[in-house]
Amino acid sequence: EDQVTQSPEALRLQEGESSSLNCSYTVSGLRGLFWYRQDPGKGPEFLFTLYSAGEEKEKERLKATLTKKESFLHITAPKPEDSATYLCAYCTYNTDKLIFGTGTRLQVFP
Amino acid sequence: DAGVIQSPRHEVTEMGQEVTLRCKPISGHDYLFWYRQTMMRGLELLIYFNNNVPIDDSGMPEDRFSAKMPNASFSTLKIQPSEPRDSAVYFCASSFKDSPVHPNQPQHFGDGTRLSIL
Numbered sequence: 001e002d003q004v005t006q007s008p009e010a011l012r013l014q015e016g017e018s019s020s021l022n023c024s025y026t027v028s029g030l031r032g033l034f035w036y037r038q039d040p041g042k043g044p045e046f047l048f049t050l051y052s053a054g055e056e057k058e059k060e061r062l063k064a065t066l067t068k069k070e071s072f073l074h075i076t077a078p079k080p081e082d083s084a085t086y087l088c089a090y091c092t093y094n095t096d097k098l099i100f101g102t103g104t105r106l107q108v109f110p
Numbered sequence: 111d112a113g114v115i116q117s118p119r120h121e122v123t124e125m126g127q128e129v130t131l132r133c134k135p136i137s138g139h140d141y142l143f144w145y146r147q148t149m150m151r152g153l154e155l156l157i158y159f160n161n162n163v164p165i166d167d168s169g170m171p172e173d174r175f176s177a178k179m180p181n182a183s184f185s186t187l188k189i190q191p192s193e194p195r196d197s198a199v200y201f202c203a204s205s206f207k208d209s210p211v212h213p214n215q216p217q218h219f220g221d222g223t224r225l226s227i228l
Contacts, residue, residue, distance in 0.1 A: 034216065043114070043201050043219030044153070087153065097166070098143075098217060100153040 002027045004090055006101035013078055013108050021073040021104045023088035033071050034098065035064050036087040044087055047073075078108045112136070114220035116202050122226045128190040131223045133202030134183055143217060144177055144187050145201040153201070159185065192227045199224050 004025045013019055025033065032051055036044035048057045050066040057064050061082065063074040073086055089100040115134040123129055135142045143158040157167040162179045170177070174193070179185040189196055203217040 041221065043203070043221050046216035046218070049216065089153075097155050097158075097169075099155075102152040 004101040006104050010105045015110050016077045018076045023071040027090050029093040031091045031093050034089040038085045080108045080110050083108045116220035116223050120224045124228050126191045129192045131187040131200050133185045135204030139204035139206040141205045142185050143203040147199045194227045197227045
């Protein structure tokens, strides 16, 4: 059965303390792996799409990578404004749906 | 450019009442999605439309839930009768191009309706 698991559930970082969020997936026919950011009281906001193992994408302090089994969202020197819940999601060639993980709640303290 | 607009932002009602949630997608988008988010189950797809036609409603939990899209700029999600376990945040999203999950065309989400059924 296709599934995606995010870890950790919650992460507290000091400002400037780099870390990584994990999205492990067991998916047949992966078409795309997505990362979204969700702020409290808001809808998810698209960050990245990764298509194949070895691919990397960057945006400011964020870098997303993809292997055959997992994706990482690396946060370099985070700032308090990076505090949010980060969601990964996937789609396959067998379904039209976007399936979301349960997210990692990130808090960055000054 | 206006994003996806949902109304109301908050809804509190008593069990048994009819609830109607509204969504205006981004102009020009071909696909519209309704999701439900809870602490226990995360973000779940309920139904999606392509060019105003419902394509997949397998995520709709029960017959008490129904969704319509009378035109390209408006959709509703209705719950009748409502129950306390329907309490959640409901999101609408839209996207365009050939496939609802085309990797190059991300879904754009509204800010949701927080629904509380007492």
